[in-house]
Amino acid sequence: MTESPLAVEAAGTGIPVPAAPGARRFWRRLRAQRAALVAAAVVALLVLVALAAPLLTALEGQDPTTYHPSLIDSARGGVPVGPLGGVGAEHWLGVEPQTGRDLFARLVYGARVSLGVALAATVIQVVIGVVVGVAAALGSQWVDQLLSRLTDIIVAMPLMIMSLALLAVVPANFPRPVLVTLVIGLIAWGSIAKIVRAQTLSMKGLDYVSAARLSGWGTWRIARRELLPGLAAPVITYAALLVPMNISVEAALSFLGVGVKPPTPSWGQMLTSADVWYQAAPQYLLLPAGALFVTVLALTVLGDGVRTALDPRAASRLRVGTGREDRNAREDAGTKEATA
């Protein structure tokens, strides 16, 4: 019995089985949106820059952590020597005030931290959210109650405050980017768990899942083979919205001086003292601020595009079933509204 029950049933009724809920259709609908395409290109470029950071800095002949005291005018409080904050063939975007570290190198390595932390945190959020959501929907009522309460509590906790506080108790020698990733990932999985639970509950009552159960499939096999594919659309949609949020949180924590700490560069951290130097080296403010803005904007637009391409309205039409599922779907709509 390796064949999907759906195929069996469809064969019996003569109804053609729709092709796998198409990656192809998804691409077509995403490509149809011009803004999303531009955003996807920008995101691809940013990922490329982040991956190629060592290459790019080698091309420039600099690295992000070396101090250049000779390029700093200590008599004038540490402003970079030369016009435009020390821009030149040696340092493409100038140097950092006070330390003289190369700004271009810090910016491209900052992309690594920003995207790396955000993506890794998103993976953690998605994994925990899917496991908790599916377990709540398929488990006994007791398990459901426990996990749903836990999810409610996680959703209720203020993200910024909790991550700030958590960063206080961890020993200082723990690698900061990993720590920030873990903190963001472990705190902000609540909404994805809620969505997954609601979606799983609504699918549980559908004929093809019942067919699988009647065929004697175990819970684990049903979850893996029949439910997970149906969860792909809402999970991808929500994950796409989580990435820019995670970038903002990492930048905010680093800006406050409790996230990623020097010498590791991060865009938020670069902005901490940027206001002091804006006259002597305006790019010290404008570059990281612009990088953050463009990244978050591109990811947000791309996320919106992904959502449109996956069309949640079509998915919500599937939500038929008993009163319990109906109520959960509506509660879920309420949360989505609130967190949107």
Next chain:
Amino acid sequence: MSGFGGFLLRRAVGTVITLLAISVIVYVVFYVTPGDVAQITCGPRCSPEQVRQVAAQLHLGDPLYVRYWHFLQGLFAGQDFSTGTSVEHCAAPCLGQSYQTGQQVLDIILGKLPVSLSLVLGAMVLWLALGVGTGVLSAWRRGRVSERVLTAITLAGTATPVFVIGLVLMIVVCGELQLLPFPQYVAFTDDPEQWAWNLLLPWLSLALIEAATFARLTRAAMLETLAEDHVRTFRAYGVGERAIVGRHALRGAFAPVIALNANNVGSAVGGAVLTETLFGLPGIGQELVHAVKVVDLPVVVGMVLVIAFFVVLANAVADVLYAVADRRVVLA
């Protein structure tokens, strides 16, 4: 009506359970960590004698549930702190005391509260006005160039970190144009006019970001109402577009906006932390960041508990308000 009473009761019980669970999580995260809990709690500059006192205070020798019980008891019934030479009583609700400054955490929070409340409440007025106004405008001008411009602006607003907006505003307004002095907090009771002028930029920074979210929600809710059958009936009866948008569609946006505003308290508090730090406003957020940096654990724990308490309460209020505005929620 019994349905609504039952709903309120369920919500109340749920809120209390959530608050208790948060206290457990906070306790476990901060006081059951590997390493010397007493040393961490007391702070890096504590003498061995002080650390021993803190260990006794935290009942570190007892089993876990007894320790948590003492923690709760301290919160609700107050406790005594021995500072070596004298014993100080901390009356309920007691959030403990900072071993680094000797101050009681509740006093620290109450002292900083006016600044944070001034910031958040003032900004809230602004973001509601700006956000709902923009949302209404873009729903009314739907399909035209002005709507697309507004949509683009609100999208940019959601993508901008609050500290970037604040930095740019501060540099342009205070630095380059010198329209305002760099903000410095003045208490409302000292000089209401100076209070407002100095908070103007912090209010704007926080409000512009939050307003973008409200604008998107208002627009979406209004467009949804505009697509409903009864609106088509109004149109058929010859009701003007302005009345339809301004009266009937706006009513559809009412419930979600109220709910979002209460649900948004958590994110607004996060924004306030950043705004306070950026503008140097001596509020709870700035104090929390400071406490995190110097690892003043009792202050961090106390503030997290208080903030989580208000956020959970606001979420519960949001649910109730939403149910009052839209009774279908209760009947479901």
